[in-house]
Amino acid sequence: MGILMLFLFTFAFISCDKENEEGRKITDYKEYVLTVASEMRPGLMLAEGPDFLKEVYPVKKENSEEWETLSNIDGFEFENGYEYRIKISETSYLNYSMGQPAWTEHELLEVISKEKKASEGLPKHFIPEAFYKDKFLPKYRYAVEADNKEVIEEDLKNNSILPLEYHYFYYAHSEGPKWLAIKDDISVLGTAHYKSKYPEAGVKAAVVSYTIEIN
Incomplete structure (x- = not known):
């Protein structure tokens, strides 16, 4: 009888414990x-x-x-x-x-x-350094269609369109995915548009295509 009571008590305890683990x-x-x-x-x-x-x-x-x-x-x-x-x-x-x-x-x-009002002391982002330092640094290729394209190509070689020392990635935004570039807690870039800067080279139209390569 004692063994039976011990068995029933153990079973009841396990069942109760199981109920506590199930359900919100x-x-x-x-x-x-x-x-x-x-x-x-x-x-x-x-x-x-x-x-x-x-x-x-x-x-x-x-x-x-x-x-x-x-x-x-x-x-x-x-x-x-x-x-x-x-x-x-x-x-x-x-x-x-x-x-x-x-x-x-x-x-x-x-x-x-x-x-x-504009809130004071607001950080640029809340992304730990250990996270963004693990993201890739960009490389880019370009294709130029313009008059005097040699001048533009030389300028692109010496002056990168994208800052190459920044880490790039996308994040979820209420208006759709946006890209973010972080160098440190202060140096942060968001979505940007690049305009032609070569009127002095006699350029009538220039199209620059760039690709960020993920390592």
């Missing part, structure tokens, strides 16, 4: 106030997959001087050029039946203020 449950909940910067920035989101880059909200918690990031705030409608103070909830979940069992969701509770 809340592991933590908190509410707090954030300052949301007037501009979004590219950032690295580790929770959404390896090497996933997207625009993120730069935010500051109360009594903090450091800008941090949030990728999503449910119910929050952001307008560029305005700095916000908002109250949000942060709920952490656990579900062992999912591929990614633990996650956190943020939801807007209240917009406290909305002020048209």
Whole structure:
């Protein structure tokens, strides 16, 4: 009888433990106030997959001087050029039946203020150096169709169209994928358009084609 009772107790314990591991449950909940910067920035989101880059909200918690990031705030409608103070909830979940069992969701509770201003001390990006230093440096080829093309070709040899010391990659943007080039935390380039600069060479029309080669 004792062995039978021990078996039943063990079975009940295992069943209870299994129930705790299945299904979604809340592991933590908190509410707090954030300052949301007037501009979004590219950032690295580790929770959404390896090497996933997207625009993120730069935010500051109360009594903090450091800008941090949030990728999503449910119910929050952001307008560029305005700095916000908002109250949000942060709920952490656990579900062992999912591929990614633990996650956190943020939801807007209240917009406290909305002020048209440029946020101060905002970083150019939120991408760690260890990430962008691993990205490729560009090489380029060119083809020129123009009068006096030798002059243009010589200039292209000596003056690269793309800065070759920058690391280039794409990131997810609300308007579609955009490219970003980073040399360091201060030197950052975004989407750009290149114009002809050879009127002194008697060029009537010039088309320059360049390719970034991924090593």
